[in-house]
Amino acid sequence: METSAETNISRLIKKYAAEVGFDLCGIAPARSLDEHREILKKWAISGMNADMAYLGQNITKRIDPRILIPGAKSIIVTGLSYYTEKKQGGNGVPVISRYAYGINYHSVLKARLNKILAYIRTINSDVIGKAFVDSAPILEKAWGKEAGLGWPGKHSVLINKEIGSFFFLGILIVNIDLDYDKPAEKDNCGSCRLCIDACPTGAINDDRTINCTKCIAYQTLEAKTQIPDEVVVKLEGRAFGCDRCQEACPWNNNSKPNETPEFELPVEVEHMTAGDWKNLTRKDYKRLFKDSAIGRRSYCRFMDNIEAALQIIE
Ligand code: SF4
Ligand code: SF4
Numbered sequence: 001m002e003t004s005a006e007t008n009i010s011r012l013i014k015k016y017a018a019e020v021g022f023d024l025c026g027i028a029p030a031r032s033l034d035e036h037r038e039i040l041k042k043w044a045i046s047g048m049n050a051d052m053a054y055l056g057q058n059i060t061k062r063i064d065p066r067i068l069i070p071g072a073k074s075i076i077v078t079g080l081s082y083y084t085e086k087k088q089g090g091n092g093v094p095v096i097s098r099y100a101y102g103i104n105y106h107s108v109l110k111a112r113l114n115k116i117l118a119y120i121r122t123i124n125s126d127v128i129g130k131a132f133v134d135s136a137p138i139l140e141k142a143w144g145k146e147a148g149l150g151w152p153g154k155h156s157v158l159i160n161k162e163i164g165s166f167f168f169l170g171i172l173i174v175n176i177d178l179d180y181d182k183p184a185e186k187d188n189c190g191s192c193r194l195c196i197d198a199c200p201t202g203a204i205n206d207d208r209t210i211n212c213t214k215c216i217a218y219q220t221l222e223a224k225t226q227i228p229d230e231v232v233v234k235l236e237g238r239a240f241g242c243d244r245c246q247e248a249c250p251w252n253n254n255s256k257p258n259e260t261p262e263f264e265l266p267v268e269v270e271h272m273t274a275g276d277w278k279n280l281t282r283k284d285y286k287r288l289f290k291d292s293a294i295g296r297r298s299y300c301r302f303m304d305n306i307e308a309a310l311q312i313i314e
Helices: 005-019 034-045 059-063 105-123 140-146 194-198 216-221 274-278 282-289 299-313
Strands: 024-029 074-081 129-132 167-174 238-240
Touching: 005 024, 005 074, 005 105, 024 140, 034 059, 074 105, 074 140, 105 129, 105 167, 140 167, 216 238, 238 299, 274 299, 282 299
Parallel strands: none
Antiparallel strands: 024 074, 074 167, 129 167
């Protein structure tokens, strides 16, 4: 049976994505994700986007990448595991979410996506494309589902049957037609509600959205205002991010540790005591975290997080 040019290029793209280290790669046709319009509107109107007002704006642009990138035809969606069995924290030490252990994932994924783009251009030099990692109004998780990578769990994070949910998503939008994967149709959560029951603050809504005003991850990573008292009392030592709902998910029972050395927790950070965190100077904060996701938070805000986290575990 003859295969089309699109099929051949798509196969080569996926093979190359694996070669540069991605754990997952799927491809979806660019379209307007109209089915997300009302959910986004409702979520923003209810105030659950907290102070991320931008998430409720420009919805037409957010759901249609063809507006963002004129000429967009295909959305290549990649996944890169950040799971590790190493667990920082314990003994009264403030807890950092696994995703922030190593260097900033944006740069790691973007470099790999740009390698894929350069590779595609060796096959067809007319290809124009752009890589996105949390950097534009794109519904990454929805595109992950469209490209067959997995389904959004009740905790709203995308789950892949083989590698679970501890993975980053990276998107490459290109101006050529490719061979497309089937969207992940099946919801493999079934009647399970372990993540909902495990969430310390009751932040998971029934419609698989998250109430950011209650979510520890949002409050410790993104919020520009002080962490609300009702969240502070539920931090249980968490100073940056929260993995609780993902840890509770049975689809993460067999998560394979990542093979990306850049995502390793530095030895110096691993051995920091509660006192070291409490007395972290601005200079050491910069030295240790300037290239990590933690460094995206200001020193003052990060130290507020540490103080709030330690209040409860001291
Ligand atoms: S990240 Fe933490 S606080 Fe947010 S929904 Fe998950 S368990 Fe709840
Ligand atoms: S814990 Fe259960 S309900 Fe939650 S995402 Fe995992 S499978 Fe779905």
